[in-house]
Amino acid sequence: MDFGLTQPQELLRDSIARFLAQDVGIERVRRVMDSESGQDEAIHGQLGDQGITGLLIDMNRGGSELGMQEAAIAAQEIGRAAAPVNFHSSYVLAPLLIAGADGGERRNGLLEGIAEGRTLITPILDAPIENGRVVPDAAWSDAFLLESGGSLHLLEATTAGIDIEPLQTVDDTRRVAEVTFSGVDLNAAESLGGSAESSQRAVYAAQIAIAADALGAAQKGLHIAVDYAKERKQFERIIGSFQAVKHICAEVLAEVEPVQSLLWHTADAWDDGSDEIDHFAPLLKAHATDVAPGLRRHRLHPRVRHAHLLQARRPRPPGAGESDGAQGAGGGCDVRLRGTLELRPE
Amino acid sequence: MAPLDATAYSECSEVLAEPFKRDKVASIMDTSIGSQYDELREEVRSFFAANEDVAVPAGPGFGGDASEVRNRVVKWQKRLVDAGYAGREIPQRYGGAGHEPDALASLVIEEEFQNAGLSLGMENQGISMFVPTLLHFGREDQKQDLISPTIRGELIWCQGYSEPGSGSDLASLRTSAVLDGDEYVINGQKIWTSGAREADMMFALIRTEADAGKHGGISYLVLSMDTPGLDVRPLMTMTGDASFNEVFFTDVRVPATNVIGRPGQGWEVGTYTLRFERNMLGRSNATENYMAGCVDILRERGLIDSPVYRDRLLKLEGRVQAMKYHQLRLLTDRLKKRDSGAGGLIVKLNNCQLNYDICALAIDAMAEQGVLKRGSKHVRDYGNWQRNYMYALGLIIGGGTAQIQKNIIGERGLGLPREPKPAAA
Numbered sequence: 050m051d052f053g054l055t056q057p058q059e060l061l062r063d064s065i066a067r068f069l070a071q072d073v074g075i076e077r078v079r080r081v082m083d084s085e086s087g088q089d090e091a092i093h094g095q096l097g098d099q100g101i102t103g104l105l106i107d108m109n110r111g112g113s114e115l116g117m118q119e120a121a122i123a124a125q126e127i128g129r130a131a132a133p134v135n136f137h138s139s140y141v142l143a144p145l146l147i148a149g150a151d152g153g154e155r156r157n158g159l160l161e162g163i164a165e166g167r168t169l170i171t172p173i174l175d176a177p178i179e180n181g182r183v184v185p186d187a188a189w190s191d192a193f194l195l196e197s198g199g200s201l202h203l204l205e206a207t208t209a210g211i212d213i214e215p216l217q218t219v220d221d222t223r224r225v226a227e228v229t230f231s232g233v234d235l236n237a238a239e240s241l242g243g244s245a246e247s248s249q250r251a252v253y254a255a256q257i258a259i260a261a262d263a264l265g266a267a268q269k270g271l272h273i274a275v276d277y278a279k280e281r282k283q284f285e286r287i288i289g290s291f292q293a294v295k296h297i298c299a300e301v302l303a304e305v306e307p308v309q310s311l312l313w314h315t316a317d318a319w320d321d322g323s324d325e326i327d328h329f330a331p332l333l334k335a336h337a338t339d340v341a342p343g344l345r346r347h348r349l350h351p352r353v354r355h356a357h358l359l360q361a362r363r364p365r366p367p368g369a370g371e372s373d374g375a376q377g378a379g380g381g382c383d384v385r386l387r388g389t390l391e392l393r394p395e
Numbered sequence: 396m397a398p399l400d401a402t403a404y405s406e407c408s409e410v411l412a413e414p415f416k417r418d419k420v421a422s423i424m425d426t427s428i429g430s431q432y433d434e435l436r437e438e439v440r441s442f443f444a445a446n447e448d449v450a451v452p453a454g455p456g457f458g459g460d461a462s463e464v465r466n467r468v469v470k471w472q473k474r475l476v477d478a479g480y481a482g483r484e485i486p487q488r489y490g491g492a493g494h495e496p497d498a499l500a501s502l503v504i505e506e507e508f509q510n511a512g513l514s515l516g517m518e519n520q521g522i523s524m525f526v527p528t529l530l531h532f533g534r535e536d537q538k539q540d541l542i543s544p545t546i547r548g549e550l551i552w553c554q555g556y557s558e559p560g561s562g563s564d565l566a567s568l569r570t571s572a573v574l575d576g577d578e579y580v581i582n583g584q585k586i587w588t589s590g591a592r593e594a595d596m597m598f599a600l601i602r603t604e605a606d607a608g609k610h611g612g613i614s615y616l617v618l619s620m621d622t623p624g625l626d627v628r629p630l631m632t633m634t635g636d637a638s639f640n641e642v643f644f645t646d647v648r649v650p651a652t653n654v655i656g657r658p659g660q661g662w663e664v665g666t667y668t669l670r671f672e673r674n675m676l677g678r679s680n681a682t683e684n685y686m687a688g689c690v691d692i693l694r695e696r697g698l699i700d701s702p703v704y705r706d707r708l709l710k711l712e713g714r715v716q717a718m719k720y721h722q723l724r725l726l727t728d729r730l731k732k733r734d735s736g737a738g739g740l741i742v743k744l745n746n747c748q749l750n751y752d753i754c755a756l757a758i759d760a761m762a763e764q765g766v767l768k769r770g771s772k773h774v775r776d777y778g779n780w781q782r783n784y785m786y787a788l789g790l791i792i793g794g795g796t797a798q799i800q801k802n803i804i805g806e807r808g809l810g811l812p813r814e815p816k817p818a819a820a
Contacts, residue, residue, distance in 0.1 A: 336713025
C-alpha cells in the first residue's frame with residue numbers, strides 16, 4: 050500500500066512548478082491576457098525544451114514515454130500557474146490520437162514536431178464541421194486533426210477554404226476561434242487511419258488532464274484566498290478570524306482536497322489499462338470541474354479574486370515592486386473557467 | 396530507485412533525462428495489500444461460512460423487532476471478538492485478540508466484511524470511544540473490569556457530556572460533584588445523552604473542583620446507570636425514536652475510585668475520547684453500502700436514466716469515490732507515519748453530509764414510499780432510509796458540529812487565526 054506520488058514524480062512536479070514560476074509567471078500571463086491575439090508564441094517551444102510537450106510521446110520520437118500520471122502532474126501545475134496553453138488538447142489529445150494512427154512516416158514526423166514544441170496540432174472531435182465550430186488555439190495552430198468515429202484526417206491550417214475568426218472569451222488565457230470550412234474537400238485531407246478504441250482512450254486522457262488543470266487552478270485559488278484572509282483587516286480584525294470567512298475556506302478545502310486522490314486513482318486506471326477508466330475518467334472530469342468552479346459558487350473570493358483581477362489590469366508605475374500586501378501574498382492569479390470546457394457533446 | 400536529490404535539478408528536461416525513465420507498469424500506485432495477507436483473507440471468509448447463522452448484514456437491509464435485532468447483534472459481536480475481528484488490538488488480558496496494530500490487516504478485514512455485506516460489529520460509544528480512552532488513562536483494575544464486557548457487547552455505555560448550557564462550549568459544564576468521604580456526590584443535568592435508557596454505564600465529565608478554573612476543575616467519572624438518584628427522561632426526535640435523553644443527577648453517590656485518570660484531568664481525558672468520536676462518525680464503509688442501496692432503488696424505480704436523478708446520483712458518486720481514495724491517501728500517511736494535516740480533519744465533515752445526501756436521494760426516488768415510518772406496511776428496508784436520513788442530520792451536529800469542524804479545519808488545517816475572545820464586559 051503506497052497510494053501517492055513516487056519520489057521521482059514529486060521531483061517532476063516540483064521541477065515543472067519551478068519552471069512555470071520562473072518562466073511563465075503571472076506578469077507574462079497578464080501580458081498574454083491583455084494582448085489583442087492572446088497568443089504566447091514562445092511558450093510551446095519552451096515547454097518542448099523542458100520535455101513537457103513530449104511526456105506521452107515515445108522515446109524514439111523524442112518524447113519521454115511516460116504515463117498519464119506524469120501528464121496529469123504537468124496539467125495540474127499548468128492549471129495552478131494559469132499558463133496560457135491548452136495542454137489537454139495540444140499535448141495529451143493530439144499526440145495520443147496521432148500515436149494511435151497508422152500513418153507511418155507522417156505520423157512519426159508529427160509526433161517529433163509535437164515533442165519538440167514546434168508543431169501545434171489541434172484536434173477537432175466529431176468532425177466534420179458544419180456551419181463552423183468553436184476551436185481552441187485555432188488562430189495559431191499549424192494543423193487541425195479531424196476525428197470522426199475514430200478515423201483521423203489532417204488538414205494544414207493554411208489549406209484554402211479554411212476560415213478562422215477569433216472570438217471573445219471570458220478566459221483570456223485560452224482563446225478560441227470559429228473555424229469554418231468553405232469549399233474544403235475533406236476527402237482530399239490526408240488520412241491517418243486510427244481506431245474508435247484509441248480515440249476513446251485519448252479522450253479519457255484529455256478528460257483527466259482537464260480535471261487536473263481545474264484542480265490545480267482551484268488549489269491555487271484557495272491558497273490565494275487563504276493568504277489574503279490572513280492579512281486583510283476589517284473592524285480591527287484579520288478577516289480570516291471571522292467564521293463567515295473561515296468556514297467558506299474550510300468548505301472549499303473539504304471539497305477540493307479529496308479530488309486529488311480521485312485524480313491519482315483515475316490516472317492510474319488509465320496507465321494500467323483498466324476497464325474502470327470508462328467509469329472514472331468521465332466521473333473525475335465531471336466532479337473536478339464541478340468542484341473547481343465551486344470556488345465561485347461558494348463566493349469564496351468574488352472580493353479576493355476581483356481584487357486580484359483589478360490589480361492584474363491596473364498598469365503599475367515603473368519600478369513598482371511586489372510590496373503591496375494583497376499582490377505580494379497571492380502573486381495574483383485568476384482561476385480560469387477551464388472547467389466549463391466540454392470535450393464532447395453527449 | 397535510489398532517492399533523488401530534488402535540489403540537484405532545476406530543469407524538467409534534466410529530471411526527464413535518464414533517472415526518471417522507468418518501467419511504466421511499476422509506476423502504478425500500489426493500492427494492493429500484499430500476498431502475505433492472503434491467508435488472513437481466507438481465514439475471514441471461512442469465518443463467514445462457519446457463522447452464517449448469526450451474521451448481521453451491514454447497510455440498509457437489516458432491521459425488525461428491536462430486541463431480536465439486539466440479541467442478534469450481541470451474538471454476532473461475541474463471535475467477532477472471539478475470532479479477533481472486533482477488539483482486534485485490545486490486549487488479551489482485557490479480553491481482546493491482542494494483535495499488534497496493523498493498518499493493512501485491518502483494511503483486509505474491512506474489505507472482506509464490505510464485500511460480504513456484513514457488519515464489522517457494534518460501533519458504539521463504549522467500544523469506539525470509551526475503551527481506547529480507558530486503555531490510555533485507566534488504572535489496571537478498571538481495565539480488567541470494564542474492557543472485556545464492553546467489547547463483547549455485554550456492557551453498554553452512554554456519554555454524559557453535553558448540558559443544557561454547554562454544547563460546543565463543553566468546558567463551561569456545571570454538573571458538579573463534592574467529595575464526601577470516599578464518595579463523590581453528583582448534582583446537575585446532562586442532555587442529548589444517546590442511548591441512556593439502554594445503557595448499563597455512563598462515562599461523564601463532572602466539575603469536581605469548583606475553584607480550579609474552567610478546564611482544570613473537571614473529572615472524568617464512570618457510573619452505573621442503576622445508581623440511586625439518576626433520573627433518565629427520553630427526548631423524542633423526528634426519527635420517531637427517543638434515542639436522546641435528559642439525565643438528571645440528584646445526590647448521586649459514586650465511589651471516588653471511579654475517576655478515570657486523575658481528578659481534575661477530565662478535560663484532557665474527555666477530549667481524548669472525542670477524537671475517537673470524530674473517527675467513528677466519519678467512517679466511510681457504511682457510505683458505500685448506502686450508495687449501492689440507493690442505486691438499486693433508482694434502478695427498481697426506473698429512474699436511473701432520468702437526467703435529474705442521474706445528475707444527483709453522479710454528483711454523489713464523485714464525492715463517494717473521492718472520499719474512498721482520500722481514505723487510501725490517509726492510510727498511506729498513517730503507514731508512513733506522516734501527518735495528514737488538513738486532509739485528516741475533513742473526513743467527519745464530508746462523510747456525515749454525504750450520508751445524509753445519499754439517504755435524501757433514495758427517499759426522493761421512493762416517492763410515496765419515502766414518507767412511511769418504520770413498521771408501516773409497504774415500508775422499504777425497515778424504514779432504515781428514513782431513519783438514517785433524519786439521524787444523519789443529527790450526526791452533522793453531534794460529535795462536534797459541522798461549524799466546529801470548520802473552525803478546526805480553518806485554524807489547524809489552513810492556519811487561519813482564532814476568533815478573538817470578546818472583551819470582558
